[in-house]
Amino acid sequence: MKQQIIISGLGGQGALTITRVLAEAAAALGLEVLTSETHGMAQRGGTVISMIKVGPFRGPLIPAGRADVGLFLHAKNLGVHRFYLRGDAGVFVNAGVPGNYQGVDAGSLARQLGAPVAANLILLGYAAGKGGLFCEADLLEQVIREKTPARFREINLKALRAGVDAAAA
Amino acid sequence: MEKENLKQIEQRILMGNEAIARGLIESGVTLAASYPGTPASEILQAVAAFAKEEAIPLHAEWSVNEKVAFETALANSYTGRRAAVSMKQVGLNVASDPFLRSAYLGVKGGLVVISADDPGPHSSQTEQDSRFFAMFAKVPVFDPSSPREAKEMVDRAFELSEKYEIPVMIRPTTRVCHARQNIPLLTPERLAQGAHFEKNPGRWCATPQYLKELHRGLNQKIEEIAGEEDFYPILTPGDDSFPGACIIASGVALAHTWDLLEEMRLLRRLDLYQVTLPYPLHRAFINNIKGRYQRVLVLEETYPVIELQLAVDQVQGRGTKMVPGAGELTPEVIRPVIEKFLDLPPAPAVISLGGEATRPTLCAGCGHRAAFYAIRETFPEGIFPSDIGCYTLGMNLGAVDTCHCMGAGISQAAGFYRAYAATGEKVPPIVATIGDSTFFHAGVPALINAVFHGARIMVVILDNATTAMTGHQPTPETGPTARGETAHPVLLADLVRACGAGLLKEADPYDLPGFMDLLQEAGEYCRGDNGGVAVVIAKHPCILEREARKHQPVLEMCVTEDCTGCRHCLDDFECPALYLDEATDQVVIDGARCIGCGVCVHVCPAGAIEAKAKDQS
Numbered sequence: 001m002k003q004q005i006i007i008s009g010l011g012g013q014g015a016l017t018i019t020r021v022l023a024e025a026a027a028a029l030g031l032e033v034l035t036s037e038t039h040g041m042a043q044r045g046g047t048v049i050s051m052i053k054v055g056p057f058r059g060p061l062i063p064a065g066r067a068d069v070g071l072f073l074h075a076k077n078l079g080v081h082r083f084y085l086r087g088d089a090g091v092f093v094n095a096g097v098p099g100n101y102q103g104v105d106a107g108s109l110a111r112q113l114g115a116p117v118a119a120n121l122i123l124l125g126y127a128a129g130k131g132g133l134f135c136e137a138d139l140l141e142q143v144i145r146e147k148t149p150a151r152f153r154e155i156n157l158k159a160l161r162a163g164v165d166a167a168a169a
Numbered sequence: 170m171e172k173e174n175l176k177q178i179e180q181r182i183l184m185g186n187e188a189i190a191r192g193l194i195e196s197g198v199t200l201a202a203s204y205p206g207t208p209a210s211e212i213l214q215a216v217a218a219f220a221k222e223e224a225i226p227l228h229a230e231w232s233v234n235e236k237v238a239f240e241t242a243l244a245n246s247y248t249g250r251r252a253a254v255s256m257k258q259v260g261l262n263v264a265s266d267p268f269l270r271s272a273y274l275g276v277k278g279g280l281v282v283i284s285a286d287d288p289g290p291h292s293s294q295t296e297q298d299s300r301f302f303a304m305f306a307k308v309p310v311f312d313p314s315s316p317r318e319a320k321e322m323v324d325r326a327f328e329l330s331e332k333y334e335i336p337v338m339i340r341p342t343t344r345v346c347h348a349r350q351n352i353p354l355l356t357p358e359r360l361a362q363g364a365h366f367e368k369n370p371g372r373w374c375a376t377p378q379y380l381k382e383l384h385r386g387l388n389q390k391i392e393e394i395a396g397e398e399d400f401y402p403i404l405t406p407g408d409d410s411f412p413g414a415c416i417i418a419s420g421v422a423l424a425h426t427w428d429l430l431e432e433m434r435l436l437r438r439l440d441l442y443q444v445t446l447p448y449p450l451h452r453a454f455i456n457n458i459k460g461r462y463q464r465v466l467v468l469e470e471t472y473p474v475i476e477l478q479l480a481v482d483q484v485q486g487r488g489t490k491m492v493p494g495a496g497e498l499t500p501e502v503i504r505p506v507i508e509k510f511l512d513l514p515p516a517p518a519v520i521s522l523g524g525e526a527t528r529p530t531l532c533a534g535c536g537h538r539a540a541f542y543a544i545r546e547t548f549p550e551g552i553f554p555s556d557i558g559c560y561t562l563g564m565n566l567g568a569v570d571t572c573h574c575m576g577a578g579i580s581q582a583a584g585f586y587r588a589y590a591a592t593g594e595k596v597p598p599i600v601a602t603i604g605d606s607t608f609f610h611a612g613v614p615a616l617i618n619a620v621f622h623g624a625r626i627m628v629v630i631l632d633n634a635t636t637a638m639t640g641h642q643p644t645p646e647t648g649p650t651a652r653g654e655t656a657h658p659v660l661l662a663d664l665v666r667a668c669g670a671g672l673l674k675e676a677d678p679y680d681l682p683g684f685m686d687l688l689q690e691a692g693e694y695c696r697g698d699n700g701g702v703a704v705v706i707a708k709h710p711c712i713l714e715r716e717a718r719k720h721q722p723v724l725e726m727c728v729t730e731d732c733t734g735c736r737h738c739l740d741d742f743e744c745p746a747l748y749l750d751e752a753t754d755q756v757v758i759d760g761a762r763c764i765g766c767g768v769c770v771h772v773c774p775a776g777a778i779e780a781k782a783k784d785q786s
């Protein structure tokens with residue numbers, strides 16, 4: 001099993017959280033995993049990117065044109081980071097308007113849940129629901145239940161499920 | 170030191186910095202000191218966390234700066250106990266004084282120096298190579314290619330350090346520090362490490378007469394380490410598809426190269442060496458390379474450390490411009506280098522869509538924004554030297570003109586004052602800004618100097634009660650210590666008074682009109698007959714701190730029909746929660762980002778931004 005995933009967003013949108021969830025999920029499946037994250041100045045609302053490499057890799061970066069999956073927390077970032085994706089990659093975008101990608105209005109759904117910051121997990125649930133990830137939504141749910149601090153646990157689980165439901169709709 | 174058997178207890182996903190911290194704990198470190206800086210900040214935090222988890226009573230501290238951290242760890246090592254000091258690469262510049270001399274005098278208990286580099290750079294003021302610094306200091310340096318390797322190197326570094334009584338560096342880069350990987354944990358060693366300082370003035374106080382001998386001893390150590398079998402570079406042999414050619418790589422460049430060769434179906438088709446100890450480069454290795462290969466490609470970040478030591482004509486690298494002389498060696502950079510080196514047809518380049526990345530900005534509601542806005546509005550003609558932290562983003566508001574290195578803003582302000590005063594021209598208002606943590610780190614000597622020499626400058630200390638940029642580490646004023654214990658607070662205002670500043674005011678910049686009045690007063694003091702340094706402490710806690718938010722009112726904000734679309738609040742105040750509705754050409758507030766601080770009310774010239782107390786129902 002090998003899968004290379006990028007997560008693109010703006011600092012503060014929770015790219016790091018879903019990076020960690022995916023890494024834990026890979027480890028739970030007994031797979032090797034390497035991730036790379038953006039820290040520092042860019043975290044203050046600037047463009048950030050995480051990369052997740054599942055399988056026997058040694059380096060944490062995904063070369064341009066090689067990612068199998070892209071999760072975009074902000075549609076604007078498609079122009080910035082889409083070049084990392086293969087031509088036939090799964091592209092999942094937090095967007096209210098349709099485009100050449102699979103979109104879900106995670107922002108609005110998150111506000112409906114009363115947790116505008118949980119759009120990240122909605123997008124993750126959506127990608128899993130569409131069968132785009134190396135693991136099933138159930139495993140992600142289990143990881144979130146075990147690894148999330150108590151005060152975010154319920155809302156994160158709700159958000160993930162909302163994403164999975166949106167994928168089925 | 171006698172060791173128990175190390176048992177693997179579990180696997181965990183660890184960030185590179187956490188992996189290093191875990192390595193320190195497993196190797197029985199007794200003291201760890203650091204000053205936060207990206208990409209090294211998480212190391213010390215994780216040392217404290219693992220120590221707590223394992224109930225290990227070590228001392229972990231956020232020192233006031235890297236020099237102090239280094240010296241504290243060094244003395245701990247003098248007593249025979251294992252110590253570690255961690256910092257970002259430019260932190261090593263600050264600690265360079267004790268670092269260089271520690272190579273001559275040596276250590277007792279193992280001393281591991283972790284200096285994290287930032288090729289790119291992503292979040293630093295240079296992309297300098299700490300391995301080069303280690304070579305300059307004559308200190309051995311490890312170069313891990315992954316978090317797992319970084320953890321394993323910690324124990325090897327301690328053993329090497331103790332065997333030769335020499336400090337040993339581990340140099341991770343951003344891509345190791347901020348990578349995560351599944352990593353096996355071992356039971357921590359519990360070494361019996363009492364504190365025994367053996368007096369030896371000839372060594373620990375070494376005056377010049379002893380230094381030549383110590384230097385000779387250091388050379389001898391490096392000579393011997395360069396012959397240690399353990400550090401012979403690791404060969405993954407090829408099948409002679411490319412006769413006479415080999416690639417030598419270290420650090421994360423090796424990891425990228427490995428993945429690329431695999432993808433290009435070239436792995437194990439030519440000899441690939443991983444250098445784990447770039448300095449001192451193994452002596453026999455150098456000779457073997459000379460004898461065996463006609464063409465050698467060296468891939469390392471960011472300066473030619475291995476390349477310079479190889480010093481053979483066959484080497485392709487930075488010297489021959491085969492490898493770019495600046496910037497990070499990402500897979501996109503390395504791939505064409507390999508293709509060129511092996512005479513392969515280039516893969517079609519992947520074209521970026523050219524979208525523009527979003528620049529970072531101060532958070533909505535950040536107290537720094539209010540302070541910067543006030544400074545620039547009060548002194549439109551001012552010169553604004555600044556410093557390093559979140560507040561460097563004051564650039565976006567036109568209130569930061571220089572940013573150099575920790576503490577430089579105050580000295581530069583004094584320098585600007587001298588330049589204008591000397592020419593007899595009208596001296597513009599000069600306002601230095603500096604964060605609270607940065608002020609403790611390197612601002613204090615600069616302030617003393619400015620006061621003593623009568624510089625007529627204003628210094629605004631942006632006191633957000635934390636070290637925000639690097640992940641909210643405590644400051645000497647706020648505490649607690651890295652281990653969560655109560656500390657003896659050192660108050661900013663006391664320090665400023667003790668430095669002799671002629672005027673000192675403290676205020677919350679959220680009260681924009683009041684804060685601007687204070688700045689006027691400070692400006693008048695500077696220009697007045699007996700003027701000098703005026704210090705204003707702008708106090709507002711970082712709004713990312715959960716506790717801080719609880720203590721400030723949350724207002725309901727709205728923009729009325731009076732908005733003229735003049736863009737003043739967007740361009741000169743730049744709160745990310747304000748944006749222009751293109752349809753109406755009026756400003757709107759993004760409810761998801763606005764924290765209801767109410768500061769923008771004072772910013773709108775048309776009085777179109779209104780705040781009311783939030784309905785508590």
Ligand code: SF4
Nearest residue numbers: 532535559637711712
């Ligand atoms: S993290 Fe804190 S100090 Fe930094 S920009 Fe945000 S509010 Fe300001």
Ligand code: SF4
Nearest residue numbers: 744763764766767769
């Ligand atoms: S009240 Fe105004 S300044 Fe404060 S966060 Fe909201 S929009 Fe920004």
